[in-house]
Amino acid sequence: MEQASPTAPEVPRTPSALPGTLKAVLLRLLYGVLSLVFISLVVFLADEVSPGDAATIIAGDKATPAQVETLREQMGLNRPWPKRYVEFLGKTAKLDFGNSYFGTKRNIREMLFEKMPITAMLALTAIVIAAIVGITLGTLAGIYRSRPPDTAILVLSTLGVTIPTFVLAPVLVYFFATKMDMLPPTWEVNMRAPIWMYMLLPVSILAARPSALLTRVTRASMIETLQQEFIRTAIAKGVPPGRLIFKHGLRNAILPVFTVIGTSFGFLLTGSFVLETVFTIPGIGQEGIDAIMLGDMPRIQGIVLATGLMFLILNLLVDICLPILDPRIREAQV
């Protein structure tokens, strides 16, 4: 080893990876909070720039302009918008979105706590299934590159990516629920079967597209990894095939897959809205569609912010997990 020259003293390397990781995690958290503030601003402005405000809607069609004006005064709507935005932000932090404009004028926070868990359960189960199926199939396809198993998996995943959820859902419901009568076609308040029977069909349909996407990403990443020189070295060294695939190949190939898991959550949201409609599952999607049909702004704002928060947390988790899985990212962050 050469001696370090006096002009360029050796930079002391952190012995553990923790400080770097911690810094990165904190940065990510800050970024997440900033994104949330941005989302809340968009949500606030969407209501702000559209003509007609809360006072007009609450006062109803029959109210005189004077009555509307008084109501506006009472609600504090005639103050400048930045002031109201800060107030909105404070309320949002407490998940306080007020009450619905229409119907039973239900408290939105209460509604979110009731409906959110159902959608979250659907989406999270689907993403776990998609990750297992996608990584398994993708790895298989990567190993059997250009041979029959790979071709079969590739055709399947192309279909999975291109067939829309709302085409797949009715067709599968028709075969498994209507025709063969094996699974319940709709959600029921008093369930006559264990809950997994009700979840099986929606969750599998929901997982189809992300599975296909993850299969393709895993396959591409696996093929690239298996061409690397360290794999050739490992083969030459006589590493047994199982160890070669899992320890050397998959361990490296899996990293880009994790990023895609985070971003594919966006698909899952769209998909779960569709499936909640098809299976009449009382989740956030049905609630959202109902709110949009009525133009019930506080409910829409609450739903958008709550789902946006879920999306951000999931992506944050992925970003925090990545450096723990990949020493190279950890080093780069130090």
Next chain:
Amino acid sequence: MKAKKPWLLWIGGTYLVALVLFSFLVPALRSSQLRPPDVQEFNAVTAIVDKPFLPAGGKYPLGTDELGRDVLARLAQGGRTSLIIGLTVQAIALILGLVIGTIGVYAPKWIREPTMRLTDAMFAFPDILLGMLLIGAFASASVGNPALKAIVEQGTIPVIAALACTAWPSIARLVRSQVASLKDREFVVAAKASGASTFYIVTRHVLPQIWGILLAVSMVDLAGTILAEATLSFLGIGIRPPNPSWGGMLNMARQNMQAHPGALLPSALMLSLSIFALSFVGDGLRAKMDPKHR
């Protein structure tokens, strides 16, 4: 789907030409075919022509729907709506993306930085949420506003607004990276040295280099836009009845699926085939245009 399969591009391209002809010619054709002799104004797309759920064949090649309207005419009209919305959204996204992406490279720092941060921030927002928010804002604004109510109930304009807002950031990012990579190439530097204005350089030297890849990416995005429009219509918050859309037709067919499963076929097939064709053409074009993709 690597570059080696030009036949997929050709099949996809032929399908798309057929789709355009089908969706723009068939509604008028069906109107003249199905018009009862004593009626002057007749629209085959919205008129009830016969009993509901007639099977395919004979006078109605694809049968009739749940109200007894001609499925063929509605399918074509739905395709027209999808194409018009998709192309408009892509055109808006392309223009916005070009302007904002170019600003991200050439504008002074105090404009450039906030613009690009805004573009990045848009990615923090799942598309469906922003779309729902915008459509919701339209719906909320239309309460007690009859002129706006008509627009919201028709559905085209809110859908275009919602989808255009979610489509531009990815184009802007692409334009920015492409323009940035061209900025220091010799021919651009030479143009600058000979006194060309930034506007001249961008329109005459930079854009001709990147329009190919932009076209290909727009094609792939068009598939996404049409899918998104169909999803919104399926959920009942996109194109609203009685105006036909593939998503809406599929939703109605689904509700009557138990008794008439065959009614699912036309809209489901059209939608899947169109998405397939658009992504084949998009991928094929991209492989041709983008040397990195080969």
